[in-house]
Amino acid sequence: MRQLLVSDLDAALNALEGDRELLRRIVDLFLLQAPQLLEEVRESISRGDAPTLERAAHKLRGSVTNFVAKKTYDAAFRLESMGRDGDLTQAAAAQAELERAMGELQATLVEFSKDRA
Amino acid sequence: MKILIADDEDGTRLKLETLLAKLGYDVLVARDGAEAWELLQREDAPSLALLDWLMPGMDGVEVCRRVRQSSKVPYVYIVMLTVKGQKQDLVAGMEAGADDYLSKPFDVDELRVRLSAGERILSLQEDLRLQATHDDLTGVLNRGTVLDILHRELALVARKSVPVAIILADLDDFKQVNDQHGHAIGDTVLREAARRLATPMRPYDAIGRYGGEEFLIVLPGCGIESALVVAERIRCSVGKKPITTSAGDVPMTVSLGVAAVESAPPRGADELIQSADDALYRAKRGGRNRVEQSSNPDAPS
Ligand SMILES: [Mg+2]
Numbered sequence: 001m002r003q004l005l006v007s008d009l010d011a012a013l014n015a016l017e018g019d020r021e022l023l024r025r026i027v028d029l030f031l032l033q034a035p036q037l038l039e040e041v042r043e044s045i046s047r048g049d050a051p052t053l054e055r056a057a058h059k060l061r062g063s064v065t066n067f068v069a070k071k072t073y074d075a076a077f078r079l080e081s082m083g084r085d086g087d088l089t090q091a092a093a094a095q096a097e098l099e100r101a102m103g104e105l106q107a108t109l110v111e112f113s114k115d116r117a
Numbered sequence: 118m119k120i121l122i123a124d125d126e127d128g129t130r131l132k133l134e135t136l137l138a139k140l141g142y143d144v145l146v147a148r149d150g151a152e153a154w155e156l157l158q159r160e161d162a163p164s165l166a167l168l169d170w171l172m173p174g175m176d177g178v179e180v181c182r183r184v185r186q187s188s189k190v191p192y193v194y195i196v197m198l199t200v201k202g203q204k205q206d207l208v209a210g211m212e213a214g215a216d217d218y219l220s221k222p223f224d225v226d227e228l229r230v231r232l233s234a235g236e237r238i239l240s241l242q243e244d245l246r247l248q249a250t251h252d253d254l255t256g257v258l259n260r261g262t263v264l265d266i267l268h269r270e271l272a273l274v275a276r277k278s279v280p281v282a283i284i285l286a287d288l289d290d291f292k293q294v295n296d297q298h299g300h301a302i303g304d305t306v307l308r309e310a311a312r313r314l315a316t317p318m319r320p321y322d323a324i325g326r327y328g329g330e331e332f333l334i335v336l337p338g339c340g341i342e343s344a345l346v347v348a349e350r351i352r353c354s355v356g357k358k359p360i361t362t363s364a365g366d367v368p369m370t371v372s373l374g375v376a377a378v379e380s381a382p383p384r385g386a387d388e389l390i391q392s393a394d395d396a397l398y399r400a401k402r403g404g405r406n407r408v409e410q411s412s413n414p415d416a417p418s
Contacts, residue, residue, distance in 0.1 A: 019136075019139075062126050
């Protein structure tokens with residue numbers, strides 16, 4: 001159950017009509033870009049730049065919809081809303097949550113990517 | 118069928134591109150709104166578009182608004198892609214003229230169902246468009262549409278100094294067919310005559326039903342000399358053999374009046390049609406089944 005909060009890859013696979021190869025390509029693309037996506041979130045928070053945070057968090061949230069990754073999605077959504085409201089006072093805690101969730105998600109996806117069964 | 122996808126996320130683009138290609142679509146890809154807008158303005162633009170709502174630069178809503186403002190023909194069916202939790206944005210998207218929306222994450226079944234709904238709407242739109250621009254009985258353009266085309270071509274004469282010619286073609290003694298055989302046979306004859314009238318025409322020529330048994334033909338880029346050649350071909354095409362109907366063979370011929378505008382300042386549409394009509398009158402008086410030209414191609418006769 002806990003694992004499903006990180007990423008429900010079976011659901012992700014079903015959404016692609018079971019196309020494992022396609023999911024793998026989307027995963028690999030995401031793993032390649034994840035550091036950059038996360039970096040944009042970090043930077044905008046450290047600069048106190050709310051509009052950029054909204055955009056960066058939104059993009060990250062959109063990217064992880066493909067993996068049904070609830071924790072990452074929720075954390076990104078919180079940051080996106082803060083960015084939209086222009087209130088970053090709680091951003092540090094939300095960012096820590098996002099970093100944790102992203103760490104778990106990336107680990108899960110790396111496993112999936114390696115598993116060339 | 119062609120479809121455009123526009124999304125700034127590489128993963129979503131890859132997903133859509135692959136799934137849509139599997140569903141048999143011809144996929145065009147844009148990475149942002151500006152690219153999408155550029156592709157949608159092309160002559161052979163797709164009539165289905167999946168636009169991500171949030172993209173850097175021009176967003177999906179703005180692309181949608183521009184497409185609607187351009188009142189593009191044929192219609193573009195637009196589905197906005199959103200991430201859940203964008204309710205207000207959704208309203209904005211629909212108000213900008215989107216036809217539907219799809220929330221990420223979506224699965225392939227959702228995609229398939231939404232797009233087939235879109236295709237259904239597009240084919241209804243196309244039927245309506247054909248009904249609005251074509252004559253029910255003969256299938257050629259209706260009067261309003263062929264006149265629109267003539268006005269457009271006359272504007273080009275002024276701008277680019279390309280000539281344009283028109284032919285007014287009137288079936289000879291058509292009333293006798295109706296009187297002798299009834300309207301059903303008259304309709305058959307009209308339909309076949311319209312088909313024969315159109316046969317010698319080039320793809321970019323236009324023919325419309327101007328009145329009961331009268332047709333207006335617009336020949337872009339044609340001066341009086343080449344228009345006379347076309348008119349003669351049309352005359353032969355209609356009269357070469359009788360029209361076969363359930364009441365037996367019905368002989369049919371056509372009289373044609375030709376007029377052209379070769380240089381600026383152009384005559385107006387009414388004036389041009391009047392001189393073609395004068396020529397048509399002379400063709401009728403001269404014994405029918407013949408071509409006459411406007412007495413002075415570039416001045417009112
Ligand atoms: Mg986006």
